[in-house]
Amino acid sequence: MKMSAMAVLVLGVVFAGAASADDTTGVDGAKGNKGNPGQRGAHWEKRFDKIDTNHDGQISKDEFAAFREKVKEHRKEKNAK
DSSP states (O other): OOOOHHHHHHHHHHHHHHHOSSSOOOOTOOOOOOOOOGHHHHHHHHHHHHOOOTTTSSSSSSHHHHHHHHHHHHHHHHHHH
16 A cells, blocks of 8 residues: 555654554554564554545545544543543
């Protein structure tokens, strides 16, 4: 899959917080691969595919906003425990 420069930038911004979180399970249920650099690309590609809900290879503003809402809800639930 070929990603646009904007998609790469958005992914970097979106997942920067995920890399520093104590819990490496993401809002989409994907596990982090901190110990295995060779699998990081596949890990983020799967996440990209989950954010890109219409699978056009780009993340629209609406798709990004929906993902951010999922992240907020996930964090709210996690912090409530």
